[in-house]
Amino acid sequence: MENRNSTNFLTLPTLTTLDFAFNKIGDVGAKHFADALQHNIKLTNLNLQFNHIGDVGAKHLAHALQYNTVLSSLDLSHNQIGAVGAQYLAYALQHNTTLTTLNFSCNGIDLVFGIDLVHGIGDVGAKHFADALQHNAVLTSLDLSHNQIGDVGAQYLADALQHNTVLISLDLSRNEIEDVGTKHLTHALQHNATLTTLNFAHNGISIVHGIGDVGAKHFADALQHNTVLISLNLSHNQIGDVGAQYLADALQYNTALTTLHLRWNKIGHVGAQYLANALQYNTVVVILFLSIRCLHVHFLI
Numbered sequence: 001m002e003n004r005n006s007t008n009f010l011t012l013p014t015l016t017t018l019d020f021a022f023n024k025i026g027d028v029g030a031k032h033f034a035d036a037l038q039h040n041i042k043l044t045n046l047n048l049q050f051n052h053i054g055d056v057g058a059k060h061l062a063h064a065l066q067y068n069t070v071l072s073s074l075d076l077s078h079n080q081i082g083a084v085g086a087q088y089l090a091y092a093l094q095h096n097t098t099l100t101t102l103n104f105s106c107n108g109i110d111l112v113f114g115i116d117l118v119h120g121i122g123d124v125g126a127k128h129f130a131d132a133l134q135h136n137a138v139l140t141s142l143d144l145s146h147n148q149i150g151d152v153g154a155q156y157l158a159d160a161l162q163h164n165t166v167l168i169s170l171d172l173s174r175n176e177i178e179d180v181g182t183k184h185l186t187h188a189l190q191h192n193a194t195l196t197t198l199n200f201a202h203n204g205i206s207i208v209h210g211i212g213d214v215g216a217k218h219f220a221d222a223l224q225h226n227t228v229l230i231s232l233n234l235s236h237n238q239i240g241d242v243g244a245q246y247l248a249d250a251l252q253y254n255t256a257l258t259t260l261h262l263r264w265n266k267i268g269h270v271g272a273q274y275l276a277n278a279l280q281y282n283t284v285v286v287i288l289f290l291s292i293r294c295l296h297v298h299f300l301i
Contacts, residue, residue: 010036010043017045030057034064047075058085062092072098077105086125090132097138106146119148126153133160133167141169154181158188169197177203182215186222193228201235209238216243220250223257233261244271248278251285261289
């Protein structure tokens with residue numbers, strides 16, 4: 001199907017959701033969609049993931065978002081958009097008044113010898129989104145997973161979370177955030193009053209790093225003060241028995257968290273016992289996902 005013809009869908013008077021994932025529209029096709037979005041008054045959900053869209057295409061879509069007044073959900077994950085394209089989109093978010101959900105996971109993809117290499121938007125791209133979050137008043141869900149965001153980018157986002165009052169779900173999994181960035185983010189959680197869901201799985205520069213017990217302590221400190229977070233994912237983070245003890249101590253005081261993911265860490269029977277003891281005093285946690293070394297446990301409390 002030609003790119004121009006593909007946007008004819010947007011002229012249908014009743015179409016509210018369009019899934020156009022896994023095509024190859026590229027920047028040219030993105031422009032056609034952008035042109036259509038400036039005039040469309042019905043479409044609320046658009047999925048353009050896996051479409052070879054780069055920074056130029058992102059610029060076109062960002063321009064459209066400044067004029068579109070109905071689109072509420074946009075999926076641009078698994079494309080080739082880098083920090084430059086992220087800047088265009090982040091600027092648009094400062095002016096758009098309807099978009100509530102943005103999936104920007106796994107961007108900056110390059111094809112090298114037939115293999116997809118993910119460069120992500122990095123710390124620079126994270127800063128652009130952080131700037132947007134300080135001004136945007138409608139976005140409630142943001143997915144920045146798998147984007148090579150490190151400690152510097154985490155600090156930018158943490159600063160934004162202390163000012164943002166609408167975001168309720170943030171996915172930062174599969175990034176490169178370590179101790180320093182974790183500390184900034186968990187400090188922000190002590191002051192943020194709206195974020196209810198945080199996915200922080202698979203962090204650190206390599207698979208053998210993770211945030212470890214030190215990072216777990218940062219989260220534990222935050223949980224003792226935070227009163228709104230209800231779901232936290234810390235899977236695949238090299239947390240051991242010591243980290244489990246920190247989290248267990250926090251659970252005895254926290255009165256909001258209902259779901260905690262701790263799968264694929266280094267927690268053994270000792271750490272599991274700390275958590276089990278904590279649950280005797282905690283009255284709100286209803287689901288705990290835990291891997292005790294090679295034993296996978298799914299607790300429904």
